[in-house]
Amino acid sequence: MQNFSKLTARACALSSALCIPTVSFGAANLDVTVGADLELHDNAALTSSDKKSDLDRVARARVDFNDPDGALLTKLGYTIERHDYLRDIEPDRTVLDGASQLTWLALPRLLDFTISHQVSDQLQDRRAADVTSNQERRSILGASSNLYGHLSRVDTLILTPRITEVNLQSTNGSDSRHTAADLSWQHATSAVSSFVLTGTREAVRFDDSINDYDTSRAMLSYKTKLSHLSYQVGGGYNRIKRDTGKDVNGFSAQIAADYTELSYSWGGSVVRQLTDSAIGLASVEQTITGFHGTDGNVDQFDIVESTQADLHGQRQLGASSTINASIGYVKQDYQTLPRDENSYLASLGYAYTINPAWSVTVQGSYERSQFPNAVNDLVYNDKQIDVFMNYRHSQRLSARFGVGRKERDANVSTGDYTDNFALMSVNFLIY
Numbered sequence: 001m002q003n004f005s006k007l008t009a010r011a012c013a014l015s016s017a018l019c020i021p022t023v024s025f026g027a028a029n030l031d032v033t034v035g036a037d038l039e040l041h042d043n044a045a046l047t048s049s050d051k052k053s054d055l056d057r058v059a060r061a062r063v064d065f066n067d068p069d070g071a072l073l074t075k076l077g078y079t080i081e082r083h084d085y086l087r088d089i090e091p092d093r094t095v096l097d098g099a100s101q102l103t104w105l106a107l108p109r110l111l112d113f114t115i116s117h118q119v120s121d122q123l124q125d126r127r128a129a130d131v132t133s134n135q136e137r138r139s140i141l142g143a144s145s146n147l148y149g150h151l152s153r154v155d156t157l158i159l160t161p162r163i164t165e166v167n168l169q170s171t172n173g174s175d176s177r178h179t180a181a182d183l184s185w186q187h188a189t190s191a192v193s194s195f196v197l198t199g200t201r202e203a204v205r206f207d208d209s210i211n212d213y214d215t216s217r218a219m220l221s222y223k224t225k226l227s228h229l230s231y232q233v234g235g236g237y238n239r240i241k242r243d244t245g246k247d248v249n250g251f252s253a254q255i256a257a258d259y260t261e262l263s264y265s266w267g268g269s270v271v272r273q274l275t276d277s278a279i280g281l282a283s284v285e286q287t288i289t290g291f292h293g294t295d296g297n298v299d300q301f302d303i304v305e306s307t308q309a310d311l312h313g314q315r316q317l318g319a320s321s322t323i324n325a326s327i328g329y330v331k332q333d334y335q336t337l338p339r340d341e342n343s344y345l346a347s348l349g350y351a352y353t354i355n356p357a358w359s360v361t362v363q364g365s366y367e368r369s370q371f372p373n374a375v376n377d378l379v380y381n382d383k384q385i386d387v388f389m390n391y392r393h394s395q396r397l398s399a400r401f402g403v404g405r406k407e408r409d410a411n412v413s414t415g416d417y418t419d420n421f422a423l424m425s426v427n428f429l430i431y
Contacts, residue, residue, distance in 0.1 A: 035427035076100030124299035266313030338373035
């Protein structure tokens with residue numbers, strides 16, 4: 001069971017990182033960490049009635065590697081967790097989450113090759129609770145190459161053939177292959193800024209051969225990277241032609257910005273795209289730094305117009321305290337399935353360093369989700385608050401102790417639940 005919302009977990013991680021600096025050992029670009037958690041929940045199955053407590057025993061390992069230099073550029077980060085429930089209120093499960101990208105600069109500025117991978121657990125049905133039975137592991141493996149033709153000092157043509165394999169662990173017939181080619185014209189307006197016009201043709205074929213479709217896209221974007229601010233703005237048009245079902249057309253957009261100063265930073269993004277429910281917005285995660293697609297509903301296929309927006313920031317209030325906040329919006333418009341969704345979310349966190357060994361973080365989040373096509377026009381109001389004490393014994397050994405409450409209020413009584421938890425976590429950086 002995914003015990004914390006992704007939004008809150010990311011914000012908590014940010015707060016903790018701001019209070020306790022990370023120090024790497026061994027190779028400067030490699031970290032290997034192992035850890036263990038004990039999580040006591042008074043409503044482990046997130047049910048509205050007949051609540052049962054359970055102790056989730058977690059063993060964890062994480063590896064991070066980053067080599068941005070040379071002819072072989074490598075970046076990866078993976079976490080594997082084994083969840084073992086003492087009373088088996090929830091089934092034991094293994095969680096694998098992470099991403100990697102390997103780029104070979106075969107002929108610099110002329111030809112390069114990239115292999116990428118993403119893996120995560122997705123909700124099969126976003127209308128249901130975030131429990132083990134509602135999880136689906138999704139793996140996305142991609143391979144591409146870029147062939148550059150320099151027309152002038154400021155103009156470049158880029159041809160990008162690519163193949164993407166999407167695998168869903170237990171949903172039969174939904175695995176797919178995306179075969180595509182992009183042709184881009186890049187016009188540099190300065191050393192750090194450029195316009196890019198991209199046309200794409202893509203064929204998507206599923207194992208069941210029922211949901212096959214072809215898509216064509218065109219997008220014009222502008223990108224720049226200044227000393228403190230980097231941003232990109234792009235808009236275009238998508239067309240999807242289905243073998244079975246109604247063809248779909250729609251506008252697309254990608255907007256992103258990041259700003260960094262000594263005492264504060266902020267960033268945000270807006271993504272709108274026609275896609276399918278199996279791959280969602282996962283492909284955008286490779287092109288926008290820090291973007292995580294709010295996907296899900298992977299148990300049934302449909303074409304979906306997905307819009308996701310977020311704005312986040314953090315500020316150093318003094319030598320020992322930091323505040324962070326975020327707001328977001330998700331809209332999913334399905335062509336046939338009754339799974340349309342409008343969600344609004346916000347989080348606020350505070351981190352305080354007591355001394356070099358101890359710090360405290362407090363994090364709260366709120367999310368309102370509306371499912372207008374569901375029975376009774378389903379509406380959820382999710383709230384969560386966490387309080388953690390963070391302890392660093394040494395540069396290698398750290399621990400966390402925390403309590404929290406997760407609560408859902410629904411307009412249907414069977415959708416309500418509350419879960420109070422206590423957590424103890426230990427992590428050791430072995431390399």
